[in-house]
Amino acid sequence: xxxxxxxxxxxxxRRVTLKWLIAGAMAVGQLAACGDQAKGISWPEVAAIxxxxxxxxxxxxxxxxPWPLTLTAAELVTAADLADLILPAEGNSPxxxxxxxxxxxxxxxSAPYPDQHEDRQLVIxxxxxxxxxxxxxxxxxxxxxxxxxxxxxxDDIAFxxxxxxxxxxxxxxxxxxxxxTLGAFYTTREGWAEIGYMGNTPGTGDYPGPTPEALxxxxxxxxxxxxxxxxx
Amino acid sequence: xxxxxxSVNAYFPQLEGRPRYNxxxxxxxxxxxxxxxxxxxxxxTAGTPRGYHVEIGGSFGDPGMGVGSGLDGYGSSxxxxxxxxxxxxxxxxxxxxxxxxxxxxxxxxxxxQRQVRHPGAEILLRLVRARAEPGHALPEAMKELIxxxxxxxxxxxxxxxKAISKGGEIIHEVGAARMGxxxxxxxxxxxxxxxDVDNLYLTDGSVFASKAHKNPTLTIMxxxxxxxxxxxxxxxxxxx
Numbered sequence: 073x074x075x076x077x078x079x080x081x082x083x084x085x086r087r088v089t090l091k092w093l094i095a096g097a098m099a100v101g102q103l104a105a106c107g108d109q110a111k112g113i114s115w116p117e118v119a120a121i122x123x124x125x126x127x128x129x130x131x132x133x134x135x136x137x138p139w140p141l142t143l144t145a146a147e148l149v150t151a152a153d154l155a156d157l158i159l160p161a162e163g164n165s166p167x168x169x170x171x172x173x174x175x176x177x178x179x180x181x182s183a184p185y186p187d188q189h190e191d192r193q194l195v196i197x198x199x200x201x202x203x204x205x206x207x208x209x210x211x212x213x214x215x216x217x218x219x220x221x222x223x224x225x226x227d228d229i230a231f232x233x234x235x236x237x238x239x240x241x242x243x244x245x246x247x248x249x250x251x252x253t254l255g256a257f258y259t260t261r262e263g264w265a266e267i268g269y270m271g272n273t274p275g276t277g278d279y280p281g282p283t284p285e286a287l288x289x290x291x292x293x294x295x296x297x298x299x300x301x302x303x304x
Numbered sequence: 305x306x307x308x309x310x311s312v313n314a315y316f317p318q319l320e321g322r323p324r325y326n327x328x329x330x331x332x333x334x335x336x337x338x339x340x341x342x343x344x345x346x347x348x349t350a351g352t353p354r355g356y357h358v359e360i361g362g363s364f365g366d367p368g369m370g371v372g373s374g375l376d377g378y379g380s381s382x383x384x385x386x387x388x389x390x391x392x393x394x395x396x397x398x399x400x401x402x403x404x405x406x407x408x409x410x411x412x413x414x415x416x417q418r419q420v421r422h423p424g425a426e427i428l429l430r431l432v433r434a435r436a437e438p439g440h441a442l443p444e445a446m447k448e449l450i451x452x453x454x455x456x457x458x459x460x461x462x463x464x465x466k467a468i469s470k471g472g473e474i475i476h477e478v479g480a481a482r483m484g485x486x487x488x489x490x491x492x493x494x495x496x497x498x499x500d501v502d503n504l505y506l507t508d509g510s511v512f513a514s515k516a517h518k519n520p521t522l523t524i525m526x527x528x529x530x531x532x533x534x535x536x537x538x539x540x541x542x543x544x
Contacts, residue, residue, distance in 0.1 A: 158378045165383075230378050254372030254386060266383075267390050269366055271328030279329030286323040293318040297453075 115241045118196050121184040141175075142182040143196075148174050149215045150199045155253045157222055165266045168257045176256040177249075191248055198245025205242070305408060305515035307476040308356070308400035309469035312446040314455035319392035327364040327391070335360040340398070341445060351444070356400030356517050358446070364391040374458055394455070396446045399474065399517040410480035443467050478509030478520050483527075495534035496527060503544055507531045 123139035130136075143151065155168035155177070168174075181192040202214040205225055210217045214225070228236040229243040230250075257263045264272075281304070282290070294301040337358040344350030367390070375385050413426035450457060471477075484490020487499035492511050498504040507528040509520050516523075538544040 159383055160379060162380060162383060226378055230376070232376050250375070250378065250382070251369070251372045254375070254382075255367075255369035258367040258371045258386065259369075263367065267367055267371075267387055268324035269364060269390075270324060270326040271364070272366060273326065273328075275326075275329070280326075281329070282327075283323055283325045286325050289322055296318070 113241060116197050118193050120189050121182060123184045125184050137179055139182055139184050141178045143178040147199050150202055151177055153215050154249060157226060158250050158253045159257055166262055168253055171260045171262050173253055173256040177252050180252060194245040194248045198242060201242050305402045305404055305479040306471045307474040307515050307517055308402050309474045310398045310443055310467050311395060312443050313393060313395045313458040314450040315389060315392050316394060316455045320388045322391045324364060330363055333359045333361045352400055354401035356398050359397040360394060362394040401517050402515040404479060476515055476520050478512040478515050481506050481510040482513045483511040496531040505531045
């Protein structure tokens with residue numbers, strides 16, 4: 073556990089986690105009583121953000137985010153850990169937490185719009201659930217658990233055909249958080265470099281079109297379907 | 305009226321791992337099918353009363369927030385899925401003809417802003433069977449095509465009433481003063497001249513009798529040219 077994580081924990085927002093501790097305890101009881109028939113767990117309501125939006129005709133030269141960022145330091149630590157588990161650093165690609173993905177998610181779920189509120193309604197209780205679940209299983213919050221222990225929790229919610237009965241809402245949260253993480257990461261320069269997006273760049277002369285390799289690939293696809301390929 | 309619109313997206317495994325290149329220079333629409341299932345429309349078996357066209361597109365575009373949609377799991381395999389799938393998505397956009405019905409209404413609606421009364425219009429496009437049908441037939445036809453090509457749909461098309469775009473979304477709003485051959489059931493004659501007022505011509509999209517699947521601007525210009533020639537001829541003859 074890094075020093076940054078330790079200091080962030082001091083600022084943990086107890087309001088949501090307390091609700092979760094209660095909900096989690098009830099869920100455990102239900103599981104014991106009902107076996108595999110557990111109906112899932114309740115999901116706390118998160119208050120809607122009331123703040124100014126971007127509005128019309130914003131200053132695009134000096135962009136600002138007019139709404140306050142609302143994730144706590146502890147939530148940001150959990151979000152960073154989760155994003156880095158979703159897309160760990162690999163080869164030349166940095167971890168999401170190194171390219172501002174947690175900050176992006178903070179801005180996203182703090183935005184005063186209906187779609188973002190729907191995501192907020194998943195993300196904030198979801199991050200709290202990770203802590204509650206980790207405490208139940210490992211005795212420590214999610215960010216302080218070993219990577220292997222973190223992954224065991226994800227294995228119960230990350231695969232759509234293998235969601236542990238009762239964990240449908242955490243699975244829904246994870247699905248949405250994964251989308252946000254991927255969207256945030258692959259819209260960075262680092263994400264572009266990895267995925268191979270080569271546009272958004274000035275060029276001179278005629279547009280060169282597909283490379284010979286790309287044309288050869290398409291030729292293979294077309295001929296593979298029993299059709300005749302005509303070179304452009 | 306507005307053009308009836310619908311859209312279906314699919315991934316094609318054949319396109320996975322395409323060698324990368326800058327595809328920003330290619331427009332989103334790579335192929336255009338000017339009329340789909342002409343025979344079916346003619347026979348009445350197409351499930352849509354009039355024709356529609358299909359616009360086909362997809363590219364190595366700048367990744368957006370949907371880059372991870374439909375993916376599963378986490379870690380290295382997820383990263384591999386994102387990379388493998390990039391550039392293998394094709395969107396099939398359909399545009400069909402809308403026929404007016406009794407529930408399509410244009411009415412005056414004044415807006416009050418800063419104590420000033422601004423004239424405006426409110427267009428009410430209500431769903432009737434004839435408008436709902438193409439909303440069903442269009443995605444179904446594309447599903448069949450995608451299936452034959454070995455693609456995987458990205459999400460099932462919504463139920464018919466929701467699969468089609470809302471009135472105004474295709475931004476082809478026309479009609480309300482239709483052209484016709486008789487003052488009983490139309491507002492203007494074949495030259496855009498009002499039946500009621502001899503020197504009043506309408507030269508915009510209001511005279512359309514239906515909303516075809518194509519963009520209306522060139523038709524509006526052609527009709528305006530036709531109106532102009534008629535006005536000029538009548539001026540020369542002293543009739544106007």
